[in-house]
Amino acid sequence: MTCPLTRITIMTHAGCLGPNSCQWCMDNIDTVYYSEDDLGEPYMLPGHDNCSCQWEKYEVTGIYQADYEEILRLIEENEIAKAECEVIIDAQLIIMTEQLAIAEAATADAAAYEASADAHYAEAADWLAQSEAAYATAEEMAAIQDEQQAIMDEQLAIAAQAVADAEENQSLADAAYEEAEDWLAQSEAAYATAEDMAAIQDEQQAIMVEQLAIAEAATADAAEYEASADAHYAEAADWLAQAEAAYDEAVACEATQAEMQDLMDEFLAIADEANAEADEAYSLAEEYLADAEEWYNLGVEWEDLGDEAYDLGDYELADECYEEAQTCYANSIDCSDQAEYYTQLGDEAEQIAYDAMVEYEAAEAIYLENDPAPYYDDAQTYLDYSNAAIDEGDADAALAVEATQAANDALDAFDAAEAIYLANDPAPFYADAQTYLDNSNAAIDAGDAYAALASDYNQAANDALDAYDAAEAIYLANDPAPFYADAQTYLDNSNTAIDAGDADAALAAEATQAANDALDAYDAAEAEIENQIDILTTLSQVDYSECLDYPIIEDLIAECGAQQI
Amino acid sequence: MITKKQIDDLKIRSDSCMIRMEAQKKKNAACRSRHADIIKGIKDRLEKKKKEKPS
Numbered sequence: 001m002t003c004p005l006t007r008i009t010i011m012t013h014a015g016c017l018g019p020n021s022c023q024w025c026m027d028n029i030d031t032v033y034y035s036e037d038d039l040g041e042p043y044m045l046p047g048h049d050n051c052s053c054q055w056e057k058y059e060v061t062g063i064y065q066a067d068y069e070e071i072l073r074l075i076e077e078n079e080i081a082k083a084e085c086e087v088i089i090d091a092q093l094i095i096m097t098e099q100l101a102i103a104e105a106a107t108a109d110a111a112a113y114e115a116s117a118d119a120h121y122a123e124a125a126d127w128l129a130q131s132e133a134a135y136a137t138a139e140e141m142a143a144i145q146d147e148q149q150a151i152m153d154e155q156l157a158i159a160a161q162a163v164a165d166a167e168e169n170q171s172l173a174d175a176a177y178e179e180a181e182d183w184l185a186q187s188e189a190a191y192a193t194a195e196d197m198a199a200i201q202d203e204q205q206a207i208m209v210e211q212l213a214i215a216e217a218a219t220a221d222a223a224e225y226e227a228s229a230d231a232h233y234a235e236a237a238d239w240l241a242q243a244e245a246a247y248d249e250a251v252a253c254e255a256t257q258a259e260m261q262d263l264m265d266e267f268l269a270i271a272d273e274a275n276a277e278a279d280e281a282y283s284l285a286e287e288y289l290a291d292a293e294e295w296y297n298l299g300v301e302w303e304d305l306g307d308e309a310y311d312l313g314d315y316e317l318a319d320e321c322y323e324e325a326q327t328c329y330a331n332s333i334d335c336s337d338q339a340e341y342y343t344q345l346g347d348e349a350e351q352i353a354y355d356a357m358v359e360y361e362a363a364e365a366i367y368l369e370n371d372p373a374p375y376y377d378d379a380q381t382y383l384d385y386s387n388a389a390i391d392e393g394d395a396d397a398a399l400a401v402e403a404t405q406a407a408n409d410a411l412d413a414f415d416a417a418e419a420i421y422l423a424n425d426p427a428p429f430y431a432d433a434q435t436y437l438d439n440s441n442a443a444i445d446a447g448d449a450y451a452a453l454a455s456d457y458n459q460a461a462n463d464a465l466d467a468y469d470a471a472e473a474i475y476l477a478n479d480p481a482p483f484y485a486d487a488q489t490y491l492d493n494s495n496t497a498i499d500a501g502d503a504d505a506a507l508a509a510e511a512t513q514a515a516n517d518a519l520d521a522y523d524a525a526e527a528e529i530e531n532q533i534d535i536l537t538t539l540s541q542v543d544y545s546e547c548l549d550y551p552i553i554e555d556l557i558a559e560c561g562a563q564q565i
Numbered sequence: 566m567i568t569k570k571q572i573d574d575l576k577i578r579s580d581s582c583m584i585r586m587e588a589q590k591k592k593n594a595a596c597r598s599r600h601a602d603i604i605k606g607i608k609d610r611l612e613k614k615k616k617e618k619p620s
Contacts (some may be wrong), residue, residue: 029598352607
């Protein structure tokens with residue numbers, strides 16, 4: 001404990017007062033001053049030799065009256081405080097006991113609430129996992145939808161462009177069709193004019209046709225008569241030609257017969273001659289055969305005679321006879337050869353005669369086939385036919401002349417009608433109508449081309465819309481909304497569980513807080529007890545009694561009459 | 566027994582026959598050539614006429 005002591009410096013203006021002292025010094029010598037904190041001298045002392053002024057200083061430690069009284073009060077308060085501390089400590093001990101009980105109960109409640117909160121949080125985590133799974137599926141579907149949406153946008157843009165192109169081409173087609181209608185109207189007007197002229201022409205044409213029919217009929221009659229006449233003349237010529245041909249054929253037959261007759265005579269002569277030669281050859285052959293037989297018989301006789309001579313032993317005669325026999329046999333063979341030769345010669349001549357007769361018969365057949373008499377008869381008949389046809393042709397030629405005159409009269413009437421007909425030629429108007437119609441058709445073709453383009457663009461638009469529909473079908477088939485809804489539901493369930501967990505956690509926190517508060521109160525009470533103990537200790541350690549031993553400064557100042565600097 | 570007459574008769578007949586055959590040979594030599602020529606001539610004429618005959 002530090003006493004509130006104060007050190008003051010008391011300074012006395014000491015000097016020697018004398019006659020020579022200055023007034024100022026006389027007024028101030030023995031004046032006492034005091035100051036705290038050694039503020040220095042109150043004023044500069046003059047250096048008068050006569051006054052010998054100097055400052056006499058001494059320090060005093062004391063206590064101001066107020067501090068003194070304060071110390072007294074503090075001592076009293078200290079005692080009171082010690083008593084209060086003890087009271088407070090007792091009260092805080094009670095509080096600590098109560099708060100500890102409260103804290104334990106609240107801690108148990110907090111543990112129960114936390115367990116419940118953990119269960120809710122686990123449930124929330126499960127719901128959250130399901131929500132995330134559903135959300136992931138929804139996101140995948142959303143990605144597919146985005147992809148399909150891009151395709152749909154693209155196809156829709158293509159379709160829109162195609163529709164715009166189709167409309168543009170359809171407009172061009174409509175314009176072309178309107179142009180075609182204008183051309184068609186002009187064509188129809190020209191065609192009507194042409195038709196009027198054509199009606200006039202038809203009227204004249206009827207006259208012309210009628211007269212032409214008359215002329216043609218007459219001409220046809222004339223032609224028919226002329227044709228008939230020509231046919232008769234042709235028939236006459238044909239008959240005449242046939243007559244001439246038949247006559248020529250008859251002459252040719254006669255020539256052939258004459259030729260065949262010569263051949264037949266020749267073949268007959270050859271046959272006769274060959275037969276004669278054959279007879280002669282056969283006659284010679286018979287002669288030679290007779291000779292051969294005779295020589296053979298002679299040979300036999302000579303051989304028999306030789307045998308006989310041999311039997312008789314006349315070998316020389318036998319040899320001679322045998323030689324004769326051999327000669328006879330040889331002659332017989334020679335004669336036989338001759339007979340055979342002439343026989344062959346006769347056969348050959350006979351074959352020639354036969355061949356000649358065969359040829360004779362062939363020539364005779366030709367001769368008989370070429371009898372001219374029927375041809376001469378035919379030639380006369382054909383000549384009669386030809387003369388009759390000439391007479392009929394002359395009659396038809398006279399009728400043809402009459403018909404030709406009638407045809408010429410009808411052609412004059414035809415020419416008159418034709419002049420009117422030609423003056424009303426509708427052809428230029430038909431040509432104009434055709435030109436206008438061609439223009440119309442060209443415009444229609446152009447319209448058709450534009451319409452075809454429009455159709456193509458429409459088809460392209462339809463194709464794009466089909467692609468759009470296909471993408472839309474995929475888009476719709478991948479609607480993430482249910483999954484988002486499920487995800488939201490699961491998330492809501494999770495949040496509900498979290499809320500329940502939070503509620504329990506809040507209760508747990510509240511219970512914990514209550515426990516903490518109780519513990520804080522416990523700690524505070526404990527701290528307060530410690531504080532009070534400290535205070536009590538401090539109070540016990542404070543001893544102001546020694547402070548009461550120092551002099552009171554005011555009393556000192558008053559005693560010495562000092563002035564404060 | 567063979568008589569000389571038999572032999573002579575045969576010789577006579579043989580000689581006679583020989584004479585006639587020799588004569589025939591001479592005749593034959595001319596006859597053969599003539600007949601052959603005639604036959605050939607007839608044959609040629611026949612062939613020629615066959616060719617001339619109208620069909």
